[in-house]
Amino acid sequence: MLASAVRDCAGAGWDIYELDLPEFDMTDSSRVDEVLELIGPEVIVNCAAYTNVDAAETDESLAMRVNGDGPANLAHAAKRLGATLVHISTDYVFDGLKTVPYLEEDPVAPQSVYGRTKLAGERAILESGLEKFFILRTSWLYGPGGKNFVEVIIRLATEREELRIIADQIGSPTYTVDLAEAIFNLLTTAPRAASPPHGIYHFSNEGQCSWYEFAEEIVSLAKEQGAQLKVQKILSIKTEEYPLPAQRPTYSVFSKAKYKAAAGATIPEWRESLQRYFSARA
Numbered sequence: 001m002l003a004s005a006v007r008d009c010a011g012a013g014w015d016i017y018e019l020d021l022p023e024f025d026m027t028d029s030s031r032v033d034e035v036l037e038l039i040g041p042e043v044i045v046n047c048a049a050y051t052n053v054d055a056a057e058t059d060e061s062l063a064m065r066v067n068g069d070g071p072a073n074l075a076h077a078a079k080r081l082g083a084t085l086v087h088i089s090t091d092y093v094f095d096g097l098k099t100v101p102y103l104e105e106d107p108v109a110p111q112s113v114y115g116r117t118k119l120a121g122e123r124a125i126l127e128s129g130l131e132k133f134f135i136l137r138t139s140w141l142y143g144p145g146g147k148n149f150v151e152v153i154i155r156l157a158t159e160r161e162e163l164r165i166i167a168d169q170i171g172s173p174t175y176t177v178d179l180a181e182a183i184f185n186l187l188t189t190a191p192r193a194a195s196p197p198h199g200i201y202h203f204s205n206e207g208q209c210s211w212y213e214f215a216e217e218i219v220s221l222a223k224e225q226g227a228q229l230k231v232q233k234i235l236s237i238k239t240e241e242y243p244l245p246a247q248r249p250t251y252s253v254f255s256k257a258k259y260k261a262a263a264g265a266t267i268p269e270w271r272e273s274l275q276r277y278f279s280a281r282a
């Protein structure tokens with residue numbers, strides 16, 4: 001999902017090489033070295049991950065290989081080749097117990113296998129000795145070309161009269177197109193900065209909402225666009241009424257001050273970005 005937005009966002013001047021399973025498995029270090037040496041990239045943007053949060057609970061070893069060993073392999077290759085590594089991480093590295101926005105340096109405490117494996121990926125990059133890297137933690141990602149909450153709600157709203165959506169988890173939706181733009185903002189800012197702004201960043205759309213509020217907005221925009229919906233009622237429920245294998249952070253709003261200062265950029269509010277997504281998919 002994110003990789004296609006990054007590809008589409010790259011302006012003239014970028015030669016993009018898209019690598020994916022099965023021909024490129026980032027857990028295979030010799031394959032990573034072989035392919036990247038052949039390409040000789042200036043930048044490696046890692047959008048790949050084991051992203052099935054609930055399946056990870058019973059598939060820890062594969063999740064750890066992909067989310068921990070994969071980024072480690074990319075970091076070592078980037079260091080050898082003098083390339084910059086951009087890596088995407090997640091709000092799931094935090095416990096979700098804060099009530100004000102998470103800063104990059106806040107203590108991490110993942111509550112799920114997925115969160116622990118993504119944290120292992122971050123740590124592998126930090127420990128690789130690679131200097132030129134950006135780790136962007138993001139949350140509630142949606143965009144074209146992927147299975148995501150927005151598409152799930154639109155589908156359910158066409159199939160069911162009543163939706164029951166969790167209202168006690170608060171976060172910030174993130175449109176892949178905005179995240180892709182943020183990646184390029186950081187990459188193009190770095191060579192001009194007095195001291196290169198490499199490191200960990202938080203990025204999501206501005207504002208916050210519950211999944212329930214997010215779903216309400218999705219249904220309202222789908223209606224405006226003339227979608228034939230069956231849904232009559234959206235009910236707010238509590239997390240414990242919809243048990244899932246992996247624990248989600250209750251609160252995962254990010255402070256984006258570090259990104260905004262480094263990139264000299266503003267970030268669209270989540271409702272505005274959702275509207276742009278609906279216009280694009282119309």
Ligand SMILES: NC(=O)c1ccc[n+]([C@@H]2O[C@H](COP(=O)([O-])OP(=O)(O)OC[C@H]3O[C@@H](n4cnc5c(N)ncnc54)[C@H](OP(=O)(O)O)[C@@H]3O)[C@@H](O)[C@H]2O)c1
Pocket residue numbers: 001002003019020021024025026027046047048049050051066070088089090091118138139140141142146147
């Ligand atoms: N989605 C969210 O809500 C969310 C929130 C916060 C952070 N993130 C992070 O954002 C990034 C992008 O997420 P996304 O939703 O765009 O992911 P996605 O659509 O699930 O895409 C992940 C891609 O990684 C590939 N992949 C899996 N294992 C691989 C391996 N060993 N080698 C090479 N490629 C492999 C997958 O291939 P297959 O499809 O063939 O398995 C898939 O194409 C990820 O790092 C994710 O952890 C996502």
